[in-house]
Amino acid sequence: GGGSRDAATSGDSATKKLRFAVIPKSLDLPVFNYAKVGAERAAAELGNIEVIWRGSETADQLRQKEILESFITQRVDGIAISSLGGDFLNETINRAVDAGIPVVTWDSDAPNSKRIAYYGVDDRAAGRIMGEETVKMLDGKGQVALITSIGAVNLARRLEGVQEILAKHPGIKVVEVYDIKEDSIRCAEIIASGTNRYPDLKAWISVGGWPVFTRNALDAVDPARTKFIAFDTIPPAPELIKAGKVQLLIGQKYFGWGAESVRLLAGIKAGKMPSSPVVDSGVDVVTAANVDQYVEQWKKLERGEQP
Amino acid sequence: MDSVPAVSFRGVRKSFGAVHALRGVSFNVAAGEAHALVGENGAGKSTLLKILSGSLRPDSGELCLDGRPIALARPRDALAHGIGIVHQEMLAFPDLTVTANIFAGRELTRGGLLREREMRDRTRSLLERLHIPVSPDDLAGSLSAAYRQLVQVARALAFECRILALDEPTTSLTDAEVDHLFRVLADLKSRGTTLIYVSHRLPEVFALCDRITVLRDGSHAGTFERAATRADAIVRAMVGRDLPPRVAAGSGPRPSDQPRLTVDRLTRRPCFEDVSLTIRPGEIVCLFGLVGSGRSELLETLFALHARDAGAVLIDGVECRFATPRDAARAGLALVPEDRQQQGLFFNLDLRHNLVLPRETARSSLVVRPRAERTAAQEMIRAWSIKTPGPDTFPDSLSGGNQQKVVAARWLAMQPRILLMDEPTKGVDVGAKFEIHEIIRRQAREGMACLIASSDLPEVLELAHRVVVMREGRIQGEIAGERADEESVMRLATAEPGAAA
Amino acid sequence: MTTSNLGTATELRNRPGPRNLRLSSAWRTRELSTLAILAVEILFFAWYLAPDGDRSHPFLNFPNALLILKYSSIYGIAAIGAAMVIISGGVDLSPGAVIALASVVLGGLFVESGWSLGSSVTMAILAGLAAGVVTSALVVLVGLPPFIATLGVMGIARGAAFIFTQARFFDVSGALPPGWQPFGIPLDWFAPGAMIGLAVLFQILMVRFQWGRAIYAVGGNETAARFSGVAVGAVKTSVYVLAALLSAIAGVVLAVVQGQGKADLAMGYELDIIASAVVGGASLSGGRGSVIGAVLGTLIFGVLRNALPQIPGATFYDRLIVGFVVIVIVVMDQLLVRRGAR
Amino acid sequence: MTTSNLGTATELRNRPGPRNLRLSSAWRTRELSTLAILAVEILFFAWYLAPDGDRSHPFLNFPNALLILKYSSIYGIAAIGAAMVIISGGVDLSPGAVIALASVVLGGLFVESGWSLGSSVTMAILAGLAAGVVTSALVVLVGLPPFIATLGVMGIARGAAFIFTQARFFDVSGALPPGWQPFGIPLDWFAPGAMIGLAVLFQILMVRFQWGRAIYAVGGNETAARFSGVAVGAVKTSVYVLAALLSAIAGVVLAVVQGQGKADLAMGYELDIIASAVVGGASLSGGRGSVIGAVLGTLIFGVLRNALPQIPGATFYDRLIVGFVVIVIVVMDQLLVRRGAR
Ligand SMILES: Nc1ncnc2c1ncn2[C@@H]1O[C@H](COP(=O)(O)OP(=O)(O)OP(=O)(O)O)[C@@H](O)[C@H]1O
Ligand SMILES: Nc1ncnc2c1ncn2[C@@H]1O[C@H](COP(=O)(O)OP(=O)(O)OP(=O)(O)O)[C@@H](O)[C@H]1O
Numbered sequence A: 001g002g003g004s005r006d007a008a009t010s011g012d013s014a015t016k017k018l019r020f021a022v023i024p025k026s027l028d029l030p031v032f033n034y035a036k037v038g039a040e041r042a043a044a045e046l047g048n049i050e051v052i053w054r055g056s057e058t059a060d061q062l063r064q065k066e067i068l069e070s071f072i073t074q075r076v077d078g079i080a081i082s083s084l085g086g087d088f089l090n091e092t093i094n095r096a097v098d099a100g101i102p103v104v105t106w107d108s109d110a111p112n113s114k115r116i117a118y119y120g121v122d123d124r125a126a127g128r129i130m131g132e133e134t135v136k137m138l139d140g141k142g143q144v145a146l147i148t149s150i151g152a153v154n155l156a157r158r159l160e161g162v163q164e165i166l167a168k169h170p171g172i173k174v175v176e177v178y179d180i181k182e183d184s185i186r187c188a189e190i191i192a193s194g195t196n197r198y199p200d201l202k203a204w205i206s207v208g209g210w211p212v213f214t215r216n217a218l219d220a221v222d223p224a225r226t227k228f229i230a231f232d233t234i235p236p237a238p239e240l241i242k243a244g245k246v247q248l249l250i251g252q253k254y255f256g257w258g259a260e261s262v263r264l265l266a267g268i269k270a271g272k273m274p275s276s277p278v279v280d281s282g283v284d285v286v287t288a289a290n291v292d293q294y295v296e297q298w299k300k301l302e303r304g305e306q307p
Numbered sequence B: 001m002d003s004v005p006a007v008s009f010r011g012v013r014k015s016f017g018a019v020h021a022l023r024g025v026s027f028n029v030a031a032g033e034a035h036a037l038v039g040e041n042g043a044g045k046s047t048l049l050k051i052l053s054g055s056l057r058p059d060s061g062e063l064c065l066d067g068r069p070i071a072l073a074r075p076r077d078a079l080a081h082g083i084g085i086v087h088q089e090m091l092a093f094p095d096l097t098v099t100a101n102i103f104a105g106r107e108l109t110r111g112g113l114l115r116e117r118e119m120r121d122r123t124r125s126l127l128e129r130l131h132i133p134v135s136p137d138d139l140a141g142s143l144s145a146a147y148r149q150l151v152q153v154a155r156a157l158a159f160e161c162r163i164l165a166l167d168e169p170t171t172s173l174t175d176a177e178v179d180h181l182f183r184v185l186a187d188l189k190s191r192g193t194t195l196i197y198v199s200h201r202l203p204e205v206f207a208l209c210d211r212i213t214v215l216r217d218g219s220h221a222g223t224f225e226r227a228a229t230r231a232d233a234i235v236r237a238m239v240g241r242d243l244p245p246r247v248a249a250g251s252g253p254r255p256s257d258q259p260r261l262t263v264d265r266l267t268r269r270p271c272f273e274d275v276s277l278t279i280r281p282g283e284i285v286c287l288f289g290l291v292g293s294g295r296s297e298l299l300e301t302l303f304a305l306h307a308r309d310a311g312a313v314l315i316d317g318v319e320c321r322f323a324t325p326r327d328a329a330r331a332g333l334a335l336v337p338e339d340r341q342q343q344g345l346f347f348n349l350d351l352r353h354n355l356v357l358p359r360e361t362a363r364s365s366l367v368v369r370p371r372a373e374r375t376a377a378q379e380m381i382r383a384w385s386i387k388t389p390g391p392d393t394f395p396d397s398l399s400g401g402n403q404q405k406v407v408a409a410r411w412l413a414m415q416p417r418i419l420l421m422d423e424p425t426k427g428v429d430v431g432a433k434f435e436i437h438e439i440i441r442r443q444a445r446e447g448m449a450c451l452i453a454s455s456d457l458p459e460v461l462e463l464a465h466r467v468v469v470m471r472e473g474r475i476q477g478e479i480a481g482e483r484a485d486e487e488s489v490m491r492l493a494t495a496e497p498g499a500a501a
Numbered sequence C, D: 001m002t003t004s005n006l007g008t009a010t011e012l013r014n015r016p017g018p019r020n021l022r023l024s025s026a027w028r029t030r031e032l033s034t035l036a037i038l039a040v041e042i043l044f045f046a047w048y049l050a051p052d053g054d055r056s057h058p059f060l061n062f063p064n065a066l067l068i069l070k071y072s073s074i075y076g077i078a079a080i081g082a083a084m085v086i087i088s089g090g091v092d093l094s095p096g097a098v099i100a101l102a103s104v105v106l107g108g109l110f111v112e113s114g115w116s117l118g119s120s121v122t123m124a125i126l127a128g129l130a131a132g133v134v135t136s137a138l139v140v141l142v143g144l145p146p147f148i149a150t151l152g153v154m155g156i157a158r159g160a161a162f163i164f165t166q167a168r169f170f171d172v173s174g175a176l177p178p179g180w181q182p183f184g185i186p187l188d189w190f191a192p193g194a195m196i197g198l199a200v201l202f203q204i205l206m207v208r209f210q211w212g213r214a215i216y217a218v219g220g221n222e223t224a225a226r227f228s229g230v231a232v233g234a235v236k237t238s239v240y241v242l243a244a245l246l247s248a249i250a251g252v253v254l255a256v257v258q259g260q261g262k263a264d265l266a267m268g269y270e271l272d273i274i275a276s277a278v279v280g281g282a283s284l285s286g287g288r289g290s291v292i293g294a295v296l297g298t299l300i301f302g303v304l305r306n307a308l309p310q311i312p313g314a315t316f317y318d319r320l321i322v323g324f325v326v327i328v329i330v331v332m333d334q335l336l337v338r339r340g341a342r
């Protein structure tokens, strides 16, 4: 059949070739595209690895679990997944591991599962950083509005981190937590109407990248009066810092998500377990001060060079 | 009537907004009699039956069964009281089988479980009793108009009912089917069922009924003993005047004329085959045949609604292959369809649009000209004396016959060169029927060629310059108008193929 | 959806096809064609995904079949209700939301409030019942178009679920005893079992019982049904309430089998569910379709969801393929049914 | 058709309401009631959100009004097409997907392939045209039910968008010269302008032109339309193609005004758009409704989307509130129309 022919193109070596499934939260979040690139590069470097990139179009736990399960029945050689919905996948991940398929998580962890390792940021810590930096910028007083999208667990953790810090500062008043339902148009609308609603708002904090993937979402915000802090640093976000529309961005290791996951899996297959189960990728705190280096570094990453 | 009447209406009033459908109607229907209800279109007959069937409630007045007043809140109550109704408009379930249609709402069950076989058997015997040549498993939606109407009747007969009311059950039936139906009805009557029979076909009324109640403009214009009255008296009571004597049927076509329409071995299987006929300007050709003989399909095919399998159509000697009904209309054809509800009216549009839409479409005019259209519509409403408040009302507020007039008026208003009519006076009262016939004649005299499919034999004999008889999709023969009579036409219509010379 | 019957009637006049979508004996041809399509689909993937060499077949194996059934059952159970609503001439947009609501009610009570599983399940079902009662009240009493009524209920149910969870989720799996088996049925078998059981039950109710016949009648021609003495209001009410109950059951199964109650589960499933019913032969103009067909429809999509991930690099093509397949299937189906007619 | 029209008839007998949901003079009352509801809604929020003290009104101010218009226009432009499809007796599930497709085609060509804006826009529109042609082919030639045909096209268009972007997105805002003004219209005014212009245009086409009346006729009684010589196929084709084109225009406006081309934009908007059309008086059984009404419907939702976030803590409740409001509005509307009838 056609299928067998496809497989045949990967030749008889296919028998030896390792098939790693890499599963993002969804296909509609642009950040994951870099993870895909990273994974494919790592696979190419290590050689003899086939990366199967597969996710549901939108964040849908059930679909993700179904995909995960089907990879177990396919008996792939390893699975790297950015898990939606916290403990939702534990039992499935455990079944994979028990079945001898190593599982690592990236970007979004499933800490209570038997997953062998996690590579990514500590979302709560990242949230704290956003909180602290905001407090610094506002020197401890003023109205703040938060933007999130209810449902995703890692967004919830970041939000907790932010709120944890802001709560410590009585001068800071969180006027609203907006749920934009993963809709970037809705996000722009909220920012506009929210700015309109709270004239003396001092800062916006978005725990996701929705507002910084276009220049127009922030049109309504006057940088002189209102600071903007957001997650994610993929283009054109850094441009917005240069333009002074955004004051601080938290960047993640987008390429690393894919690359490190594949390396971890390859290592595990080769019998060397990761030193610690949680590999904190750390975050890039990008401000006007370091935006230029960051962009340089990013260009390197895009070209596939090690910065 | 000394015995307690089975049904009596007492001062029944019903109005719809401005329209007074019934203004205090009172009369009795004796137990076991066959009682006819006649009246012009819009006189209130169907409204009265809808009240009897519990689907409408009177504004005032009351309805008594066996002398006891009862209130029917919904159709189910009427059924519970042993009242069976055949409604004027067909209420079929197109996606259900004939069996399911007949037993709908009153299925035979054992603990909620359907007794399919029993129902199918009873349906089969019922269909045989009425001589309906369809299978109990056929889908109602796939039956031709007439069969669907007969299935409606069968529904009412499926259960023993004390009172059976039929609202124009024969509009698309030919005498043959009517005879079968009447035999069944007479049988019911002999077994004590009270019949209420609504029809515009007075011969039927006189054939079946003991007494005749006439409604006029929603009020009771009198009840007559059949024995003691004559048709013209009834008509006078209905219309309020004597019908003017019929002007001599148009001279008819001059033999010298070239045929306006020539149909040459037109075929569309399985509906009709090898149909050839010619119509000259000013000629009225009536197409007669039993139910399912293929007349509707033939007319619809001529109007480019269906593809033909073979054969040719010539207008004034030039062959035409119309791609769409629009082309046909442009070429001067007009088709007044058989089923006004399915094929005629737009119930979401008011009368103005309903009346002008085909004309404007044929003209393929670009913009809508409300004022011009209103005046045109008002003109048609007046010319056809359509009973309605005005061109802004919607078709479903019109009585059946008035709906029929709307459909006919809008096509004739286009002054077609060739007029195709399928059951043109279906459900139309004697007065209106007279008018429609006059209009057809007038148009014919002005040189229009008319092909009229009708199941109403008297109508056929009255109108036709020439009667063409179809049977099972084939032309059985022709009879010149003056030589045609019931007997000769029916013989052709029922004769075995080939038997006809 | 009265006037859509127009559609139906027209079809009937113009195409011979639909003539055979009749109830009684003929409905069987109907499901047969759906079944045939499912078979063709399975065979195709069995061939296309056939492994080279001695590797076991990745698609054509028992655990995978069970997997397909397990994940289809969420859609399938709800599709039973959706089919009934569609046959009655309506449409239901609320299943996804009701599924989520039931899952969070169960999760919240069972996991957080420490209720017994039994009573939590009962409450979840009652939540569904409530949704169904509201819907039918809006459709039958207020006379709203089903599309709008159910759209509103969809928003309300989903919103209630979010408010109930306050953006948390409930880990039911954690609270259930490990290796727990509902009625002694292995968890993986439970969902498919429920789906098949309910499908058979309702198929019988729809085809062999007066109540089911009444639903077809109401969907086919509401006025005629009323004139024939069918209690139209009662029939519609029963249909919408049952549909909501079935969605709630799907939500319970989801929470128990997938082990989580979360407000954003089954988001947007309503369209998939309706599509399944239509692929299974239901006509949105009412009066036509079948419960079994709808369930087979969900399996057709289930197989697709399961098989596509096994095609390397297809991930971005999923939607396109699914959209394409929907069309191809319905066209094929029309042809098959017509063939069946001859 | 007998069935349906009788259906309508009895509806009419039972409730006077729908009688007025029709073309002809009556359509005016229809829009008036929608307008009234919009007014009530605005007044309510103006009162509810009235600021304490001398602070400027957060809701009742010009920039905010412009904001509402700007964000409603995406829905509004698509709703024009949706209304026409619904009036013709169909339904269209593809708008959201076509919007996204157009936005990514424009983005991809303009940003990545460095095409001129003009030609990128043209291609985006052509993409929409393609979708429309496929839909109408499926509905008119193949005879699929519109729900399924458009569901399929929705999948295909969304899928194409995903394949085209491979999960990237295109930063149109970056590629446009800063402060750029289409036809010299300020960007914020552009979207509302487009919506209003198109709405007026199509309202006129629908009510004053033979073509528009043909759409009402086909939606009202397809067979009767055919018997009256209406080119049913052509009418339907034109409707589906125009609907897709309008969605594509919405997508272009979106990409230009929001400055982004992304495959998951406008996800699930189809239901909101249909709901807007229905709230604006369109009947899903066909033959009734109006373009203006549909646009007013989108504004009703637009005001809601704008005002709710201004109520502290409401975002968690807005799904529920919106669901609730949909129902309330349609009920109110029915009452108003009935009042209008007297
Ligand atoms: N639903 C309705 N709304 C408004 N007017 C109605 C309605 N139904 C009937 N009417 C009006 O009531 C009057 C009586 O109608 P009805 O159908 O009883 O007449 P009919 O005697 O049956 O005429 P036909 O012989 O043509 O059937 C007519 O003027 C009709 O326009
Ligand atoms: N909708 C339909 N589907 C299938 N067959 C039909 C349909 N309508 C008519 N037929 C069949 O086609 C043939 C011609 O029907 P047609 O209606 O043209 O006959 P008719 O002479 O007009 O009789 P009627 O009085 O029933 O209209 C008959 O065999 C009839 O059963």
Ligand SMILES: [Mg+2]
Pocket (backbone or CB within 6 Å): B045, B046, B047, B088, B167, B399, B400, B401
């Ligand atoms: Mg009548």
Ligand SMILES: [Mg+2]
Pocket (backbone or CB within 6 Å): B145, B295, B296, B297, B338, B422, B453
């Ligand atoms: Mg006929």
